[in-house]
Amino acid sequence: MEFNFNKAIYLQITDLFCDEILVKKWNNGDRIPSVRELAINIEVNPNTVMRTYSYLQEKGIVYNKRGIGYFLTDDAFEKTLKMRKEEFIKQDLPVIFKTVKLLDINFDDLKTLYNEFESNK
Amino acid sequence: MEFNFNKAIYLQITDLFCDEILVKKWNNGDRIPSVRELAINIEVNPNTVMRTYSYLQEKGIVYNKRGIGYFLTDDAFEKTLKMRKEEFIKQDLPVIFKTVKLLDINFDDLKTLYNEFESNK
Amino acid sequence: MEFNFNKAIYLQITDLFCDEILVKKWNNGDRIPSVRELAINIEVNPNTVMRTYSYLQEKGIVYNKRGIGYFLTDDAFEKTLKMRKEEFIKQDLPVIFKTVKLLDINFDDLKTLYNEFESNK
Amino acid sequence: MEFNFNKAIYLQITDLFCDEILVKKWNNGDRIPSVRELAINIEVNPNTVMRTYSYLQEKGIVYNKRGIGYFLTDDAFEKTLKMRKEEFIKQDLPVIFKTVKLLDINFDDLKTLYNEFESNK
DNA sequence: GTGGTCTAGACCACC
DNA sequence: GTGGTCTAGACCACA
Incomplete structure (x- = not known):
């Protein structure tokens, strides 16, 4: 391991x-x-x-x-933003989505949590 | 550092x-x-x-x-699911949301990407 | 054994x-x-x-x-007191009470002995 | 130690x-x-x-x-009972009473707990 | 200096 | 065999 x-x-x-x-x-x-x-x-x-x-x-x-x-x-x-966006979408998002599914989290719940996050900032 | x-x-x-x-x-x-x-x-x-x-x-x-x-x-x-869910929501999600904002990704785009992820699996 | x-x-x-x-x-x-x-x-x-x-x-x-x-x-x-009290009541007291019964000691006698103990201190 | x-x-x-x-x-x-x-x-x-x-x-x-x-x-x-009673009173009880005081347990509470113990048996 | 973690190896009680 | 505890000694990050 x-x-x-x-x-x-x-x-x-x-x-x-x-x-x-x-x-x-x-x-x-x-x-x-x-x-x-x-x-x-x-x-x-x-x-x-x-x-x-x-x-x-x-x-x-x-x-x-x-x-x-x-x-x-x-x-x-602009280039940095594009590069990072691609990395995030190709590398991070699949892992995140996999976790979200594994934890049985509904996508709508994510929206709710995102709104909470926004309002706290 | x-x-x-x-x-x-x-x-x-x-x-x-x-x-x-x-x-x-x-x-x-x-x-x-x-x-x-x-x-x-x-x-x-x-x-x-x-x-x-x-x-x-x-x-x-x-x-x-x-x-x-x-x-x-x-x-x-059930306990594992609950524990991991809490960890994800408290530790991972804030970082993810912060990145999403930093990269200027619209939350609705995430929905589209999530659906793509779902259909590929 | x-x-x-x-x-x-x-x-x-x-x-x-x-x-x-x-x-x-x-x-x-x-x-x-x-x-x-x-x-x-x-x-x-x-x-x-x-x-x-x-x-x-x-x-x-x-x-x-x-x-x-x-x-x-x-x-x-406060937490220490609470923790120790619970331990004493759940673990020690049953053994003590069992012994008291086995030795055929009247509970009122304990009160007398307790008062003696108090006054000697 | x-x-x-x-x-x-x-x-x-x-x-x-x-x-x-x-x-x-x-x-x-x-x-x-x-x-x-x-x-x-x-x-x-x-x-x-x-x-x-x-x-x-x-x-x-x-x-x-x-x-x-x-x-x-x-x-x-009879001798066993007497011997054990003396041991209990001279050796165990002082320790017990000391603990009871340290834990700030009222003697009347003990009586209550003893009655509970009796009724459970 | 502090706590936190890890390894290697030991001995014990329990089953 | 199992888990539970302990020692000796190491390395790390933090302050």
Whole structure:
């Protein structure tokens, strides 16, 4: 049996960073922290941050200017939203729906619970 | 920053075992594997399985007969369902709803996705 | 025939600790000895003390702050008193009453003996 | 700290045997089991039973006829009752009363509980 | 430093 | 065989 379900750290950092984009902590075109700066802040190896930024660069969410730093692209927010939405729908939702069925929860109940959640916020 | 989100092993075993109850692998009143047996099967220390069984005993899902073994109670299924439902609603749903809002997903879209999920199964 | 009536050590520690609460050695809200500290003092394994504290936590008599220590809850005294009273009435009293009958002791005699006990103290 | 509260085995046997006298399993003058017989029955060393019988002999509750066996004396019941009563009053009652006070139980409550106990029997 | 968990291995009582 | 308890010692996260 396997008991280590940790995601790779660079992917965990990616998730956190994307969250920050979605809540507008960073906006399209913004300069974002340098690899070294972020690495110190969150106490990980700079190489790990590098992998995060490279990954986001592949996705067209960040780009870099040699010798200057990393920046969000002009459609970083939209791309992040799309990427995360796809991940959520393809990876998370099936698990959630499976659980909902296993627990014999009616979909209408979910609607009720969602409304409660909304009103508490 | 913290990157280790592993649940305690005995709680992971608890979760897996509850799943098995919910999918009727074990039924109310069944004798379940002995502490040692399960420990060998899933390659953990007997003490760890013991903690799982003790935890489930507190919850009224299993009981034991000294020198004989552990058994599911007569309402193990119902109690498991109730326990898991509460956990899901209190712990998982808020995170899910938060994500749904963050990703700007309309609740009605979820309904559509749920129906797709249902028909594929 | 069985001649070993020893209670589990962690339950004996529980009893002694509850006594200390009842005689106000520890008061509601007090920080109590750390797991290791108590383990060294009474010369048992830290795991054994851990079981005692976990047991008391289930009963709502203690709680803990991670990395800080264990504390009595705000109604620790009341809960301890209630718990011990129930145990005494359900477990000890029947044995006592049975003995009293076996020894043909009149209940009114007990009252006299109780008064003697009171005045000697 | 000391965690072994076991009474000496021969005294435990003494207690059990006295109980049997008080419930009239053995009556004054009866021949009681031989040392060897009782030792086999309750699975202890014959020497241990021997200590029990010697102890009871000192108390005038049993006597032996050389080559024949052990017998209850003619006032074994009365002596047993007296002995146990004294033990109960001097050893057990103070502990009981102390607990009763510690648990803040009113003596009148005891009377009520005793009546309940009586009616259930 | 604190608590929390886990392993390895032991001994016990019960069946 | 079963569960129940205990020890010794380890590693982790948190503060």
